[in-house]
Amino acid sequence: MSESQMRALGYQMVDKVVDHLMNRQEQPAIHTGSPTELRSALGGPVPLEAGNPEEVIRLLTESAFTHMQHGDHPRYFARVPGPSSFAAILGEWFATGFNVNVASWLGSSGPATLELVVCDWLRQLMGMPDRTEGVIVSGGSMASLTAMAAARTERGPGIVYISDQTHACIRRGLLAMGFPPGDIRVIPTDDEFRMSIQELSIAVLDDCGAGRLPLMVVATAGTTNTGAVDPIPEIADLCLASGMWLHVDGAYGAPAYICPEGEQLLNGINLADSLVLDPHKWLFQPYGAGCTLVRHPGLLADSFAINPEYLRDVGGDSDQVNFFDRSLELTRQGRAVRLWTTLRTYGVHRIQESIQRCLSLARYAQQKITESPETWRLITPAQLGILTFRLQPDIESASGKDVHTQLAARLSESGFAAVSSTTLKGQDVLRLCIINPLTTKDDINETLERLAAFVPLLSSF
Amino acid sequence: MSESQMRALGYQMVDKVVDHLMNRQEQPAIHTGSPTELRSALGGPVPLEAGNPEEVIRLLTESAFTHMQHGDHPRYFARVPGPSSFAAILGEWFATGFNVNVASWLGSSGPATLELVVCDWLRQLMGMPDRTEGVIVSGGSMASLTAMAAARTERGPGIVYISDQTHACIRRGLLAMGFPPGDIRVIPTDDEFRMSIQELSIAVLDDCGAGRLPLMVVATAGTTNTGAVDPIPEIADLCLASGMWLHVDGAYGAPAYICPEGEQLLNGINLADSLVLDPHKWLFQPYGAGCTLVRHPGLLADSFAINPEYLRDVGGDSDQVNFFDRSLELTRQGRAVRLWTTLRTYGVHRIQESIQRCLSLARYAQQKITESPETWRLITPAQLGILTFRLQPDIESASGKDVHTQLAARLSESGFAAVSSTTLKGQDVLRLCIINPLTTKDDINETLERLAAFVPLLSSF
Numbered sequence: 065m066s067e068s069q070m071r072a073l074g075y076q077m078v079d080k081v082v083d084h085l086m087n088r089q090e091q092p093a094i095h096t097g098s099p100t101e102l103r104s105a106l107g108g109p110v111p112l113e114a115g116n117p118e119e120v121i122r123l124l125t126e127s128a129f130t131h132m133q134h135g136d137h138p139r140y141f142a143r144v145p146g147p148s149s150f151a152a153i154l155g156e157w158f159a160t161g162f163n164v165n166v167a168s169w170l171g172s173s174g175p176a177t178l179e180l181v182v183c184d185w186l187r188q189l190m191g192m193p194d195r196t197e198g199v200i201v202s203g204g205s206m207a208s209l210t211a212m213a214a215a216r217t218e219r220g221p222g223i224v225y226i227s228d229q230t231h232a233c234i235r236r237g238l239l240a241m242g243f244p245p246g247d248i249r250v251i252p253t254d255d256e257f258r259m260s261i262q263e264l265s266i267a268v269l270d271d272c273g274a275g276r277l278p279l280m281v282v283a284t285a286g287t288t289n290t291g292a293v294d295p296i297p298e299i300a301d302l303c304l305a306s307g308m309w310l311h312v313d314g315a316y317g318a319p320a321y322i323c324p325e326g327e328q329l330l331n332g333i334n335l336a337d338s339l340v341l342d343p344h345k346w347l348f349q350p351y352g353a354g355c356t357l358v359r360h361p362g363l364l365a366d367s368f369a370i371n372p373e374y375l376r377d378v379g380g381d382s383d384q385v386n387f388f389d390r391s392l393e394l395t396r397q398g399r400a401v402r403l404w405t406t407l408r409t410y411g412v413h414r415i416q417e418s419i420q421r422c423l424s425l426a427r428y429a430q431q432k433i434t435e436s437p438e439t440w441r442l443i444t445p446a447q448l449g450i451l452t453f454r455l456q457p458d459i460e461s462a463s464g465k466d467v468h469t470q471l472a473a474r475l476s477e478s479g480f481a482a483v484s485s486t487t488l489k490g491q492d493v494l495r496l497c498i499i500n501p502l503t504t505k506d507d508i509n510e511t512l513e514r515l516a517a518f519v520p521l522l523s524s525f
Numbered sequence: 526m527s528e529s530q531m532r533a534l535g536y537q538m539v540d541k542v543v544d545h546l547m548n549r550q551e552q553p554a555i556h557t558g559s560p561t562e563l564r565s566a567l568g569g570p571v572p573l574e575a576g577n578p579e580e581v582i583r584l585l586t587e588s589a590f591t592h593m594q595h596g597d598h599p600r601y602f603a604r605v606p607g608p609s610s611f612a613a614i615l616g617e618w619f620a621t622g623f624n625v626n627v628a629s630w631l632g633s634s635g636p637a638t639l640e641l642v643v644c645d646w647l648r649q650l651m652g653m654p655d656r657t658e659g660v661i662v663s664g665g666s667m668a669s670l671t672a673m674a675a676a677r678t679e680r681g682p683g684i685v686y687i688s689d690q691t692h693a694c695i696r697r698g699l700l701a702m703g704f705p706p707g708d709i710r711v712i713p714t715d716d717e718f719r720m721s722i723q724e725l726s727i728a729v730l731d732d733c734g735a736g737r738l739p740l741m742v743v744a745t746a747g748t749t750n751t752g753a754v755d756p757i758p759e760i761a762d763l764c765l766a767s768g769m770w771l772h773v774d775g776a777y778g779a780p781a782y783i784c785p786e787g788e789q790l791l792n793g794i795n796l797a798d799s800l801v802l803d804p805h806k807w808l809f810q811p812y813g814a815g816c817t818l819v820r821h822p823g824l825l826a827d828s829f830a831i832n833p834e835y836l837r838d839v840g841g842d843s844d845q846v847n848f849f850d851r852s853l854e855l856t857r858q859g860r861a862v863r864l865w866t867t868l869r870t871y872g873v874h875r876i877q878e879s880i881q882r883c884l885s886l887a888r889y890a891q892q893k894i895t896e897s898p899e900t901w902r903l904i905t906p907a908q909l910g911i912l913t914f915r916l917q918p919d920i921e922s923a924s925g926k927d928v929h930t931q932l933a934a935r936l937s938e939s940g941f942a943a944v945s946s947t948t949l950k951g952q953d954v955l956r957l958c959i960i961n962p963l964t965t966k967d968d969i970n971e972t973l974e975r976l977a978a979f980v981p982l983l984s985s986f
Binding site: 065067070071073074075077078079080081082084085086094096097098099102103105106107108110111112113114115117120121123124125127128129130131132133134135136142143144146148150151153154155156157158160161162163164165169170171172173174175177178180181184185188189201202203204205206209213231232233235236237240241242243288289342344350351352368370371372373374375376377378383384392393394395396397398401404405407408409410411412413414469472473476484485486487495 | 526528531532534535536538539540541542543545546547555557558559560563564566567568569571572573574575576578581582584585586588589590591592593594595596597603604605607609611612614615616617618619621622623624625626630631632633634635636638639641642645646649650662663664665666667670674692693694696697698701702703704749750803805811812813829831832833834835836837838839844845853854855856857858859862865866868869870871872873874875930933934937945946947948956
């Protein structure tokens with residue numbers, strides 16, 4: 065491709081992305097296509113000859129990207145949104161263009177320094193001790209797996225305690241790591257969906273009594289269902305007393321620790337032996353960045369170091385960190401660039417304000433729910449941006465399918481907004497996750513109004 | 526940030542990347558900085574206030590990115606290069622800007638279709654059967670781990686056979702998966718660094734005789750050290766006869782299968798139960814893309830499916846693939862966008878030519894080596910772009926450190942080019958990996974000349 069063509073296509077890309085960012089609130093928050101139609105638009109035989117890049121861009125922007133959830137949309141409240149910010153996008157564009165690989169120190173000293181610096185900034189923001197080490201992997205699932213592998217390296221195999229609200233990636237990760245299903249204990253949660261410290265203590269005592277080794281508790285700092293935070297200080301005490309590792313999964317919730325309100329809610333996460341947070345959630349990064357922080361210096365390298373002969377040129381000295389020794393990846397996309405760019409461009413105060421705004425917006429949504437007792441009943445209050453609620457009174461849909469699922473589906477089909485439905489101890493609920501600072505009160509009002517407007521139509525579902 | 530500022534910064538990014546692509550051959554192939562200086566330039570306290578984006582960009586481009594290996598540099602011959610192409614960069618820029626997440630079908634039907642289509646194109650190019658399924662993860666390490674987890678799901682635990690040339694990520698992955706070290710057999714290689722089929726057969730028989738279950742052979746289609754290809758058809762026969770899974774790690778080498786010459790060298794890779802290839806190596810993608818292809822439909826989902834209550838809105842029907850069920854990741858960066866853009870823009874013929882050019886360039890380098898018998902001795906011939914050679918006659922450096930390591934280090938320090946040194950059955954060698962189609966014969970000539978010019982200086986090392 066000629067230089068001028070590359071520049072022109074690049075500018076066009078920038079324009080289309082900026083157009084998307086400026087106009088997203090007028091576009092659907094989510095839209096799903098049919099497999100057949102999408103295959104027909106985007107598939108076909110293996111392309112043998114060169115194609116027109118303009119046509120390729122048209123298909124991407126008018127077909128592929130118009131059939132997806134837009135995690136960065138101000139009315140995308142489903143699952144966990146991905147409100148990526150422009151500085152983060154810009155940083156990642158640079159990393160992609162320069163093809164940054166953070167593997168060996170000798171081959172990536174500049175970008176590796178960015179990753180060291182960013183991990184240390186996150187470490188400080190999370191209140192963890194000086195010598196804590198970090199690594200950025202592809203997301204929360206891999207970040208927790210990385211941390212749990214480090215735990216097993218230090219403590220050996222043993223029993224792992226999770227709760228009935230722990231994210232599904234934890235069990236999946238443990239099973240992939242070869243933990244027998246019988247070594248995973250699911251501790252019930254209390255009425256607020258927090259791991260019951262009493263049940264946990266009993267389970268640990270039981271296992272000790274039976275001669276089994278308790279290895280680790282996975283506490284959640286912001287559950288996906290309700291935003292609940294497990295009683296981390298109490299769990300930390302128990303871990304200390306019984307020699308267990310404390311892993312805190314704060315994939316979506318932990319970043320709120322940087323605001324005073326969040327710090328209170330997340331009290332104790334800095335006691336973790338390992339803490340996971342996802343910059344691609346509440347630190348406004350594009351997808352593909354989960355951070356593992358491990359309190360014990362050197363342990364990540366003890367867990368993952370490799371030393372093959374074909375890497376002997378890049379061994380390096382002790383202050384020269386080889387990031388390929390800190391997780392299961394060798395070649396590693398430079399994921400710290402975007403986060404470094406974000407923190408340097410916006411500064412932490414702006415990010416604090418953005419998170420605080422979301423915490424307040426979720427409380428506003430809660431207020432709107434409680435102001436409509438004829439339609440809604442609040443089930444769990446706004447916690448770290450998440451609240452859940454139910455139709456009031458109970459209504460059965462004609463199909464017998466849960467009405468909340470139907471309402472969420474109707475809203476998604478309309479494209480106006482996206483919310484989740486979920487089940488809390490057998491009770492079906494609607495759920496909003498508000499972590500996008502671009503969301504307005506009007507967005508919340510109208511989303512709730514539109515949901516309510518679907519209710520009379522339920523009998524026809 | 527204002528719309529005009531975003532556009533201006535975006536254009537500036539495009540210009541800096543295109544400048545890099547146009548002028549890279551005049552820049553160093555690799556440059557390493559000191560931890561202290563880089564920390565001082567890029568570190569500092571957590572940034573609280575907003576910073577000037579121009580200054581941020583300056584630090585990225587003038588400090589971070591000037592201290593790294595440039596895998597896309599035409600004279601970067603070390604480890605495995607990453608010769609990313611502009612169409613791939615452009616595609617990834619789009620995916621980042623639109624924050625593509627390929628997790629559930631309902632939330633990513635467009636981008637999920639791209640991933641289905643791309644995996645199927647790769648499946649066809651690799652000659653694997655129709656119903657083969659694929660998934661794109663962050664790189665070869667995770668791709669092999671994903672495949673090996675699928676193997677264990679289908680066949681249960683058992684003994685894994687690797688060779689003394691198998692990539693280090695395989696053992697690391699197996700250990701992280703909980704395989705006991707004693708369940709990993711390292712099979713010796715023959716004089717051409719290919720897994721010895723005889724030794725493999727003996728080891729398998731031994732294990733069977735002792736009542737142990739052989740699970741899987743990890744064959745390599747292009748070793749990192751020499752580009753050697755294990756005798757895959759024979760290994761496949763043995764696997765079939767003994768019920769073992771055949772995993773083929775073709776992370777760097779497999780893409781060459783799309784050229785007639787490569788197809789011959791890689792004969793039999795399509796017999797694999799699982800095959801890994803890294804688009805971010807020889808398919809010209811920016812870092813962060815490794816592909817797993819699994820012959821057995823449904824097995825990836827059997828291995829990784831999750832079904833938590835908070836994802837019930839996005840369950841989908843059977844022709845609606847939830848990619849979060851195909852690997853250990855839930856939120857998944859849209860890694861197929863860049864590859865789809867590349868294949869549609871350049872077409873396979875152009876990629877074939879590019880790979881073929883590299884195969885020929887490596888043979889040219891071999892010829893240059895053999896034409897200088899007073900300086901070099903060829904150790905392994907050009908295979909899939911890799912060749913190794915030694916100084917002739919044997920020279921000891923003053924420091925006693927291997928001279929080849931010293932030569933590679935000198936060359937890297939000069940910035941002109943980067944080559945690796947490695948050890949082959951106890952013998953130190955220099956190694957070139959030529960997979961960048963932008964490399965010229967002059968690049969090769971001058972790299973060899975400069976290496977030779979360092980030789981008289983060795984006594985002072």
